[in-house]
Structures are given as structure tokens and as C-alpha cells.
Amino acid sequence: MQKEILTGGPLLNERGNLVEAGYSRMMLKEYDRKKIKAGKIKIKEWDYYLIYNKEYAVALTFDDNSYMGLNSVSIIDLINGKEKTVSPMKFFTWGKRNLPSSSLKGDIVYKDKVNEVIFKFVPEGRKLIFKLKKYHEGKDFECNFLLIEEPKESMVIHTPFEKEKHFYYNQKIVGFVVEGYFKVGDYQYNFSKEDTRAILDWGRGVWTRDNVWYWGAGAGVVDGHEVGFNIGYGFGDTSAASENAIFYDGKLHKLEDVTFNIPQDENGKYLYLDKWTFTSSDGRFEMDFEPIINRASLTDVKIIMSDQNQIFGRFTGTMVLDDGTKIELKDFIGFAERVHNKW
Numbered sequence: 001m002q003k004e005i006l007t008g009g010p011l012l013n014e015r016g017n018l019v020e021a022g023y024s025r026m027m028l029k030e031y032d033r034k035k036i037k038a039g040k041i042k043i044k045e046w047d048y049y050l051i052y053n054k055e056y057a058v059a060l061t062f063d064d065n066s067y068m069g070l071n072s073v074s075i076i077d078l079i080n081g082k083e084k085t086v087s088p089m090k091f092f093t094w095g096k097r098n099l100p101s102s103s104l105k106g107d108i109v110y111k112d113k114v115n116e117v118i119f120k121f122v123p124e125g126r127k128l129i130f131k132l133k134k135y136h137e138g139k140d141f142e143c144n145f146l147l148i149e150e151p152k153e154s155m156v157i158h159t160p161f162e163k164e165k166h167f168y169y170n171q172k173i174v175g176f177v178v179e180g181y182f183k184v185g186d187y188q189y190n191f192s193k194e195d196t197r198a199i200l201d202w203g204r205g206v207w208t209r210d211n212v213w214y215w216g217a218g219a220g221v222v223d224g225h226e227v228g229f230n231i232g233y234g235f236g237d238t239s240a241a242s243e244n245a246i247f248y249d250g251k252l253h254k255l256e257d258v259t260f261n262i263p264q265d266e267n268g269k270y271l272y273l274d275k276w277t278f279t280s281s282d283g284r285f286e287m288d289f290e291p292i293i294n295r296a297s298l299t300d301v302k303i304i305m306s307d308q309n310q311i312f313g314r315f316t317g318t319m320v321l322d323d324g325t326k327i328e329l330k331d332f333i334g335f336a337e338r339v340h341n342k343w
Contacts (some may be wrong), residue, residue, distance in 0.1 A: 002254050003240045005158060010035065012188040016165040016206075018158050021240035024092055025153040025252050031101045031204050033167055038165040038206040041066050044343075045099045047108065047119060048127055050217075051145055051178050054333055055079050056189055057312060058182050059295075060130050061087075062099070062108055062117050065343065069093035071115050073132055073141055074295060075182065076312055078333065081293045086135050088115055103171050103202040124148055125176070127316075139185030147176040147198050151226070151250040157243040159236040161208050168205035173194040174228035175219040175248050176200070195221075197228070210342050216261045216278075218315060218334020225249050227327060229319060229334075231258040231278065231285065233278060244285065246319045246327070255323045257281040260336060272296075272309050276336065278317070287329070288315035289336060310337040 003022035011029040013019050016037025036043060046063030061072040072087035090097075100106025107120035118129040125148040135141035151173060159168040176198035181190045197219035208217070212234050219228035228247040244255035258281075263274040276289040291313040299306045314331040321327065 001240070002242065002256065004254075005029070005156075011169055012036070012157070014169070018167045018169075019161050021158050021160050021237070022082065023158065023241040023243065023254070024156040027103055027154075027171055028157055029169070033095060033101065033204075036165070036206055040094060042166070042206045042208075044207050045095070045097075045204050046201070047099065047103075048203075049119075049145075049147075049198060050201075050335075051128075051147075051180075051190060051191065051196065051198045052076075052078075052291060053196045054332065056182075056191075057335075058145075059085075059145070060117075060119075060128060062097070062110065062119065064093045064095055064097040064099055066094055067092060069097050071110065071117050071130075071132070073130055073135065073143075075141075075184070076293060076295055078292055078312060083293055083295045084136055085295065085297060086141075088132070098203075101204075102175070103200070105250035122146070125150060128180075137183055141182065141184050143180065144178030145178055145191070145198070147178055148193070149177040151175045151228075151247060153247070153250060153252040155230045155243055155245045155252065157241065157242075158239040159205075159238060161206075161236045163208055166206045168203065168207065170205070170243070171200070171202040172217065172230045172243065173200040173202070173216055174230050175226055175250070186339065199228075200270055207235075207243075207341075212338070212340045213338070214338055216260070216334060216336035218332055219247070220332055222329065222332070224329060227319075227329075227332075229285070231255075231260075231336075233257070246285070247320060248321055248327065255280060255282060255284055258285050260338070262338065268283065270309070270338065271337075272311050274289070276311075276313075278315075278336075284316075284320035289314050290314045290316070290331075307340045308337065309339070310335055 057076040059074040116131040215232035
């Protein structure tokens, strides 16, 4: 069962629970931080952008996890299999970073001694500017991207947890067209809108403490058509809807369950850089996945733990649209991740 939400109105009821669970093709419900009834320390809010082509990926994050916020930048070199992530933190932010309550409007403007972040709406689309001092070997980082041609439909998921007053409200916009650049010191790399796409992960919610999630996505051009996908699961009550979808020329095609088959050794340790497969309950997403690089990060200070493995690689297989049309992917660049957080 995949329940589609078709009406607007408040996201939460008077008890702080979701009014409806399910998915929608655009942002309809109104998120209001003031209506949250759970403890403030559990509120998580973030905007995450991934910009990439076949050579480089740049990931930009601005978030407020209540007890801490971070501004994170990653450069992933998909040719040489290298990556660098730097994530300056601010502690005890408690929502003061003022992330917008909607993905449809509202800008992020932030500046301190080492960082400058601007995510703003402009007439052409969305402008992303990010500056970070001493990003690598004493060299400063900066980027400037313009995201245009936003797809008409996206995956908006309204996921309750089994625990009262806990929920996740999330939008994945897959397939912006992008132009711009990043610089590290004197080195500048220019992205072309012909082959560069972006994904937005916009998240707001109240999380339980211990969670594992799986997420994957990709966007590009296949036979002259804009093609993308979003897949994931692992937390909350997803009985009303999954977040699995195909995007074809800006239209969402809803999928049932998708399983990440990550290889493991005899002791159960994940072999993230070995070949994966993806299988689906409805047979509409069947993929092989050849990893290129693992953007891995482990933080464990007992009270807080985050074990992140985001693997970039090549998808090869078949996706099936609502009308039965088969889309063949061959060495299609995207990513898949497994994240375990205690937060």
C-alpha cells in the first residue's frame, strides 16, 4: 500500500503527531517547529545538497540538530577515488540557526570567522554559495552553484515513529540542472549544465535516539530523457508509504519496497566496496552497483555516535515506469548509503 497525500494544512496535530502518514509529490503540509511537543533536544533539521557529474561530487550541508549544528562540505573525486570532508560544528544551537520551515521559500544566510553559507532563492532557481577557510592543506574552499529546471514532482515522505510525538518530514528533489564551480586554493573546477545534476535532501523532524537508515539516489540523462531515482528505508513506521520512486522527465513513478543487498564477510562486517545488488518487491527496481569510493565517517563519543558510509558508484540494471516502460541504466553514477546514528 502506498498512501498518497493530496491535501495541505498543518503537518502536526495538537498532540504533536503527524496528521497523515504517507507520501506526496510536492510539499503540501505546513511544518511549524513551534507545534512540536517532544523535547527540543530531539529536533533535527537540515538542508543537504549534492551536486555531481561523472568526475566530481560536491556535498553541502547546513543543519541544526538542537544540541549542535554543523556546516559540512565534501569533495568526492570520482576519477581517482578520493574524498575530503570538513564539518565545522557549533554546539547548543537549539533551533537558532533558523532553517526555513518550507523547501518552497526561505533563505539560509550564515557567516562566522571560518564559514560563509548562502542557500537562497533567485529568479532563475536556487543559488548555493559556500566558503570555508583552510579546507585542505591550508587552502580555502569556495563554491558557487546555480540550480535550475527544478523537477515538477519530488518525493515528500511523512513518516511517523512508533513513539508518540516523533516524526520525519522529508523531501527529496532529484534532478536539478546545475552550473557553477568549486575552488580549492588556486584550483578551480567548472561544472556544465549539460552533465551536472543536483539532489536536495530537505529534512525536518523529531527522531528517536538509535536509528539505522539506508538511502540511495541518482540523476542524469538517458536516451535524451531526464532520469533519476530515490530509494531508502530503515527507520520509523513505513506501512503507509515507502520513499522509493523513479523520476522520468520530472514526473514521479511510485515504487513499493526496495532492498539494499550489501555484501558481508563471515563475521557480518559490511564489505562496502564490494559489488552490491538492489532488489524490489514489485520487480520494478533491479540493479547491480559497482562502488567507486566510500565517503566514510565515524564519530563515537558514547553519548553520540554516527557511523556513516556513503558509497558513490555505478548503477546498472532496469527500472520500470508506471505504464510498464523499462528504463535501462548502464554505469549510471549515483550513491547508496548505510548510516547508523545514536543522536
